[in-house]
Amino acid sequence: MSDTAKPKPAAASRANTKKELPExxxxxxxxxxxxxxxxxxxxxxxxxxxxxxxxxxxxxxxxxxxxxxxxxxxxxxxxxxxxxxxxxxxxxxxxxxxxxxxxxxxxxxxxxxxxxxxxxxxxxxxxxxxxxxxxxxxxxxxxxxxxxxxxxxxxxxxxxxxxxxxxxxxxxxxxxxxxxxxxxxxxxxxxxxxxxxxxxxxxxxxxxxxxxxxxxIVTKLIDFLPDGTTGKANLPYADIVVSGGLGMQTAENYQLVRDLAAVLGAEWGGSRPLVQKGWITSDRQIGQTGKTIRPRLYIAAGISGAIQHRVGVEGADLIVAINTDKNAPIFDFAHVGIVADAMKVLPALTEAFRKRLAPAAMRPAAE
Amino acid sequence: MHIVVCIKQVPDSAQIRVHPVTNTIMRQGVPTIINPYDLFSLEEALRLRDRNGGEVTCVTMGPPMAESALRKCMTYGADRAVLLTDRFFAGADTLATTYALAHLVTKVTEHWGAPDIVFCGKQTIDGDTAQVGPGIAKRLGLLQLTYVQKIEHCDLAAREIVVHRRAEGGIQVLKAKLPCLVTMLEGTNDMRRGTMEDAFRAARAEIVTWSAAQAQIPDLAFCGLKGSPTIVKKVFAPPPRAEKAFQIGVEGKTAGDISETLVAEIFKRQPGLEQDLTKSAGADF
Missing domain, CATH: 3.40.50.620 (HUPs)
Structure with a gap:
């Protein structure tokens, strides 16, 4: 890993940075x-x-x-x-x-x-x-x-x-x-x-x-209320995750992320600013302070890819990024990129997956 | 009832930028805020005080400028605020931080009485360790109730508290005794606006400011960088991946074309995924 970064950590000037393990x-x-x-x-x-x-x-x-x-x-x-x-x-x-x-x-x-x-x-x-x-x-x-x-x-x-x-x-x-x-x-x-x-x-x-x-022991467990199993986000262990960032522009546009997730049977989430804006709940935040994910496929729409987001998604097998800014840091760690407007690509992508995944009998005869 | 709330002034991390060339943090102009997780604990403390009577004391350890965060706590309705500030505390890791804060709570106890509850934020947004609350509890010999979603019941006479605590797969309903240390889960309440009266009081209030000596911190060898068992050996930006993303051309293409190319590219790279998805889609029909 890169060792050229600055600043020099304060610790470098300390005497006890050497290993001198007490007997x-x-x-x-x-x-x-x-x-x-x-x-x-x-x-x-x-x-x-x-x-x-x-x-x-x-x-x-x-x-x-x-x-x-x-x-x-x-x-x-x-x-x-x-x-x-x-x-x-x-x-x-x-x-x-x-x-x-x-x-x-x-x-x-x-x-x-x-x-x-x-x-x-x-x-x-x-x-x-x-x-x-x-x-x-x-x-x-x-x-x-x-x-x-x-x-x-x-x-x-x-x-x-x-x-x-x-x-x-x-x-x-x-x-x-x-x-x-x-x-x-x-x-x-x-x-x-x-x-x-x-x-x-x-x-x-x-x-x-x-x-x-x-x-x-002072503390007593007097009851345990198990979570319901439906509607609960389980991003860390999901196979496919679709997420949106500030590039989605409005809370209404975020629905496009959910539409794509629905076709793929995927979990949906977002970057930290979306939680702060109240578009998604904190259990759907992806990144260092949210959930770390390791899906087989991760599709990030309108997310720039700050380090705190990157460390939460780097374990994904395949990262697809859609962003209008060709210099967005997410293209440094995504595998496949599209420089385009997520609001246009997401609905088309949802449709493309829907067509491709329809059972053979349901497909138009031409295919 | 006396409640102590430990807060921290943090940089608004949403606004931190890293210099693209030197990789140094650009601190200039980054506004500071009260750690957002602390506000859920402060609001809970204020509610308990409103219900039971008594006082809320907010405390922090930090540079002199942290005074503004404490004053803000008073505008929300805290009764007093104490700042522990000294160069000896600089560079503290979680263990050294809990040493200082635990002694600060002890000193607050001498002045204004023992707290029935010490509140901490679940974690901070700059350190994100979630270890300081448990550390303070251990050092003060208090029971700890972390990730609390709801305080169901707090009986001062019986010295009893019942809380809902977030655990894996469900909520633990725990009964414990006062005094204890509580960290609240985010989203459990909404911070009040604070009254005009509180705002005026806060503006005039004296923030109690103690140096290490004034707070009678027993041994400075346990404080700051010197008292920290962990050391940071290097700070760095993660290296970019060897290859940049494979770009799907968009020039002159419709969103439909781009999407079909992308779907083909995804399934070329993850063939197993297509099989699994087709299987599960077929099962729906």
Missing amino acids: HLKAYKHVWVMVELERGVVHPVSWELMGEGRKLADQLKVDLAAVVLGPPGGTEAAVTDAFGYGADVCYLVENNSLADYRNEPYTAAMTELVNTYKPEILLLGATNLGRDLAGSVATTLLTGLTADCTELAVDAEGSLAATRPTFGGSLLCTIFTLNYRPQMATMRPRVAPMPLYRAGRSGRIQRHEVSLPEES
């Missing part, structure tokens, strides 16, 4: 991934992190471990899958107090595991659960935490190099936690690809007992 922290080894198990379901971000963690562990020549916290008898599938997705070891805490996520018992269990088994790297998903937990754990352990990373790597000295957008997503920065352990980082869903699953792969299970008497 008592040298025992910290291995890479851990927190497996987010909620109501019997593992959030896919945990497996995505397992893929990233595998690469780091291989480079460091250490083990990759999964951390599974849950109720007795409710963790078996998560443990099996953790090995399938690449873990060598699984640290398992089963306790009735861990049946549902609550900050207090989860922080207590995770902190105790870290203090007992000493990992050098601890990765969590940047979900509501992961962010709630990571802040508490890092503060308890008084270590560094880099949130919402877009890339994780290991440098020549074996330190975790965590890259994330900065300055409102207009630049990237690489952050290190050189002299504290563990080095903690979170990554959002869909930033990393799903790793291959190898059925039958297994590893060592390290059970650990933690004392978490329910009467010592």
Whole structure:
């Protein structure tokens, strides 16, 4: 990556930018991934992190471990899958107090595991659960935490190099936690690809007992109101996404994005300014501060492609951009571009897809 | 009831520009705003105060100019505002920030009483970490309730609070005890306009301003750049992809022609997608 950028970060003038790990922290080894198990379901971000963690562990020549916290008898599938997705070891805490996520018992269990088994790297998903937990754990352990990373790597000295957008997503920065352990980082869903699953792969299970008497936990879950399944945006895991930006000019024109999405059975979304203008809800915002997507096809209409948008869509297999400005940054990372007015192209494109995708029997005889 | 709201003055990131040649941030003329996520927490705090009586204290750590953000909070109706400002705090990461803010809340407690609730924004729009709220809670030994959609019930006498918290796949209804730290989800309320009376009061009000020494921050080694376990080693613009986008010619063509060429190009590059789409379209008939 480019290393010529300015300004020189302020940190460059600091004395403690060198790695001088205190003696008592040298025992910290291995890479851990927190497996987010909620109501019997593992959030896919945990497996995505397992893929990233595998690469780091291989480079460091250490083990990759999964951390599974849950109720007795409710963790078996998560443990099996953790090995399938690449873990060598699984640290398992089963306790009735861990049946549902609550900050207090989860922080207590995770902190105790870290203090007992000493990992050098601890990765969590940047979900509501992961962010709630990571802040508490890092503060308890008084270590560094880099949130919402877009890339994780290991440098020549074996330190975790965590890259994330900065300055409102207009630049990237690489952050290190050189002299504290563990080095903690979170990554959002869909930033990393799903790793291959190898059925039958297994590893060592390290059970650990933690004392978490329910009467010592103040927070009580008194109800859970599940979301309805219809009409809810699920951009991160959609196969096709169509989106619009300020180039759509009016809220009414945004309907053209939805029309195209309807023909493709796609999810629809938009850039940050559209949320600020109230044209779309925040759960449909695409980009660093919204959702990260990895569809097979992404069509962006009237979006200029600022870095904060780019980092949210770069994982797409095929990016198509429609923009009137031939110098728009989106053409630097799109695969296919059209320099044209989205308001004219979108309806025509909707029609072209409709024709092409109609079942053979429905097509005009000439075809 | 005493409520402390932690806010942050941030650059309006929608207006940040990067110099195309030098890749430096063009800070000049970028207006600052109160972090938008903080407003949902401030409004919730004001509502609780209006219902229960008491005071809302807004606090921030930042440069002297952050005073204007605090004054703005007072125009919305906050009762007082405290600014912690000192060069020792510059360059703080989340851990060093929570050290300073937790001690600031402690100092506020000494002056105006212990808060029943500390509110923070869900995250900031410049740092976007969502880690400062949980960090302050941990340092102050408070329970934390993050991503709260609704405060269903807050009983001062029983010291009890019931909230709806956004979780994966649904809403957790959680019962906890006061004092606690709450971060509100965006879109959960609309910030009030503030009364004329508040506007006049805010204009005249003294913003309490403390240096590190005045706030009696115990150990400056835990503050700012020095107290930050994370270090930023480099800042850079992402490199462009090796190839620019393949452009579909538009010269002299109709939107229909362009679209048919594009559809063909998409399916040439993603043949599996066409099969899957045709299959699912066929199933509808």
